Amino acid sequence: MVESNFIKINSILTEVKAKIDAHQEFKNEYNKELAFDFDFLTFFKIGENKVSEILAYFINPNNSHGQGDIFLSLFIEQFYNGKKELILSNPKIVCEQIILNNRRIDLYVKLKNFTIAIENKIWAEDQPNQLDDYSVFLEKDTNSNYLLLYLTPFGSKPSEYSISKEKYDKLFAEKKINIISHKNDTLNLIDKWIIACKADKVTFFLKGFRNHMKQKISPSNTLNMSIKLHHLILQNENEINHLIRGRNQLEKIVEQKLNKIVKVIKSQDNTIPSSFILNEMGIFKYENRLVYKKSISLNNNVIWIQIYKKGIHLYFNQYVEKDSNPLFREHSEKNIIQEEKIEYDIEIEYIVNKFGSLINDTVLIFEKFNK
16 A cells, blocks of 8 residues: 555656646747746846835836826825825935834835835844834824835734734734735736836836746746646645655654754854854744844844755855945845755754854955955
């Protein structure tokens, strides 16, 4: 019985591979004419800050897109759920609005009679009391006349690390905070902008930007592979369940490996110059990841080094905290690891040593900047 199940599972995987290969052959055949994967924005570094900058550019009626306040009007229509009519003339639109404790609100849209603030979370984690601090600032700055939007790829809720559940529920009931997503809200907004735009070259950019965001958030298949795979699952439910159980077991093994790695890392003494501050967080859950990370900071500039489990794989990653000096961010982001997959059979000792070397490399990034 076990052997027959294994043969059937192997047969299913062979069929899946054949469908994927056929899909790839189709792409190869028509790629010259359709350029399925072309995205001109890959030539530029489009991180969270740049996405906020692009949105801010189009929202501002005075910018060179030449479309007046139509983009701002559609932005308000998309996100504002209040009853009073908003005054759109002379808006103040700022990226990284500096508030208390040197925090920065990603996108700040201040109208004459209302303010909308957006915290844009694509890849970064919540910071301690982040949304709580934003709400305190907005209460004072707008005389309680605001909406704080928490923007993530799929509409995830903010962690209680950022704002308590009680505070969030209170603000939500008062229509002062809401959760939105790039997948639905941002892409839908850009679609409206594309329809409303009268300038071809602006429309061309918006379409490219929409494609870039869609691919980053939810990569799609050229052929609708998901429908074919759904039929395959329905026809082989028992064997697929065996595969799912096997995958779940593997995921637990990888999680246990991460716990062992972190235990060894915590037992070691990372020696760095005394002028630097070394902090750690984790293991904690963030969206679909289990994360452990350490930060190195100097003069309010911070770089995080992290190892995390996503699915059945472990990854290394570094990122610069967005409240760091913009010149430091620009210098550092050229020299850090965006995401590096750790092969399954790599020994724990090697992974621990690599994590330590990333800490040393990070110190060097600081030292080169400060020369």
